[in-house]
Amino acid sequence: MADKNHRAWVEVDPEAVAHNYSIVRRMMPGKGIMPVVKADAYGHGMLSIARRLEQEHPSFFGVANAVEAQHLADAGLTTPPFILGPTPPEEREQIVAGSWGCTVSSIPEAQHFQRIAQGLHCVMSVHLALDTGMGREGFLPGELGEILPQLAAMDALRVDGVMSHFPVADEDEAFTRRQIELFEDCVAEVKRHFPSLRYVHTAASAGLLGFRVPSATLVRPGLMLYGVAPGSVAPPEPLRTTLRLLARVTLVRDLPAGHGVSYGRTFITPQPMRVATIGIGYADGWRRQLGGRGLRICVRGEMCPMLGRVTMDQIMADVSAVPGVQSGDVAELIGPHVPVERVAELAGTIPWDIFTGLGRRLPRTECAMRQVISSSSPFCEGNRF
Ligand SMILES: *Cc1c(COP(=O)(O)O)cnc(C)c1O
Numbered sequence: 001m002a003d004k005n006h007r008a009w010v011e012v013d014p015e016a017v018a019h020n021y022s023i024v025r026r027m028m029p030g031k032g033i034m035p036v037v038k039a040d041a042y043g044h045g046m047l048s049i050a051r052r053l054e055q056e057h058p059s060f061f062g063v064a065n066a067v068e069a070q071h072l073a074d075a076g077l078t079t080p081p082f083i084l085g086p087t088p089p090e091e092r093e094q095i096v097a098g099s100w101g102c103t104v105s106s107i108p109e110a111q112h113f114q115r116i117a118q119g120l121h122c123v124m125s126v127h128l129a130l131d132t133g134m135g136r137e138g139f140l141p142g143e144l145g146e147i148l149p150q151l152a153a154m155d156a157l158r159v160d161g162v163m164s165h166f167p168v169a170d171e172d173e174a175f176t177r178r179q180i181e182l183f184e185d186c187v188a189e190v191k192r193h194f195p196s197l198r199y200v201h202t203a204a205s206a207g208l209l210g211f212r213v214p215s216a217t218l219v220r221p222g223l224m225l226y227g228v229a230p231g232s233v234a235p236p237e238p239l240r241t242t243l244r245l246l247a248r249v250t251l252v253r254d255l256p257a258g259h260g261v262s263y264g265r266t267f268i269t270p271q272p273m274r275v276a277t278i279g280i281g282y283a284d285g286w287r288r289q290l291g292g293r294g295l296r297i298c299v300r301g302e303m304c305p306m307l308g309r310v311t312m313d314q315i316m317a318d319v320s321a322v323p324g325v326q327s328g329d330v331a332e333l334i335g336p337h338v339p340v341e342r343v344a345e346l347a348g349t350i351p352w353d354i355f356t357g358l359g360r361r362l363p364r365t366e367c368a369m370r371q372v373i374s375s376s377s378p379f380c381e382g383n384r385f
Contacts, residue, residue, distance in 0.1 A: 014049055018052050021058075034219070035225055058079050069095070166179060205225075252327060285357040298337035
């Protein structure tokens with residue numbers, strides 16, 4: 001667990017992430033996997049997750065930029081990083097020098113990579129990005145006829161892969177089906193110019209759960225590895241919880257009826273209440289939007305309503321129904337009792353945003369989460385803390 005001086009921290013279980021990875025593995029026999037570890041592995045800590053997943057021999061690590069890729073390389077990880085989005089010119093030397101995976105979306109980008117690779121006397125492998133509906137990067141399908149011969153003529157560039165991305169895999173099945181058909185046509189066209197294409201990929205978590213892409217050789221799961229299945233399609237086996245957000249009770253007091261709690265006095269005690277003050281706030285990524293939404297957090301195994309507004313470093317909760325709560329007790333704010341999906345819904349956002357918004361003030365520690373879930377006694381009772 002965290003240093004005793006920390007009031008709030010994140011516990012992460014890399015073994016649970018590896019378990020969720022193994023579910024993807026079983027769903028996708030014969031396909032490669034690019035676990036997405038961008039944004040500090042969705043707030044879990046990039047290096048501890050990447051180190052554990054490297055034992056599973058992934059094809060690439062999905063990252064957002066060259067800084068993240070360098071972080072992995074510096075830590076001695078040997079799985080190549082793959083930079084998911086378009087790359088600004090300033091990052092490209094480093095990408096070529098590192099032989100990292102990346103996409104190209106335009107001829108000027110491709111020409112720049114070609115010049116850099118020529119200068120370094122190497123051949124740069126790139127994945128062609130296709131915009132089949134996301135509107136974020138890639139060539140449009142109608143451009144392929146013109147650009148494929150141009151790319152084929154660049155001798156220091158090897159088009160090794162084709163990728164695309166689904167904008168509504170968890171929302172619009174008909175659109176996604178049409179998008180897959182379009183993608184399949186594009187892949188066939190690319191293969192006519194680049195017959196030795198090795199990597200074809202388009203599915204993130206929602207895509208791989210809901211759809212089959214016949215030409216795909218690789219999938220790019222992110223959120224699913226972190227225990228959350230987007231959309232309405234359940235994974236074939238239950239995902240394990242990978243992260244808990246915990247914070248200490250700093251004070252417990254009895255308030256009389258009619259007393260305001262927190263800024264704005266948006267909550268007034270309707271009767272006498274035992275109120276716990278807890279050491280976490282919006283500066284830790286515990287969203288201010290959660291105030292007044294009826295979210296319940298877990299204290300001593302009981303679900304306790306959060307009261308009033310979230311402040312920068314502290315929140316309050318009604319612990320009237322929980323005997324014996326005292327200063328130093330640990331509350332769960334995200335975890336097996338308080339699913340991140342619920343927190344996201346009440347904050348008016350998505351689990352990706354809650355995970356990646358967990359603050360820098362929260363230390364990350366590793367722990368085995370399975371014992372916690374399967375234990376009949378609630379985790380926050382006595383001995384664990
Ligand atoms: C972030 C990202 C992913 C992972 O998405 P999840 O929904 O978290 O599985 C996959 N592909 C691309 C291009 C991404 O940017």
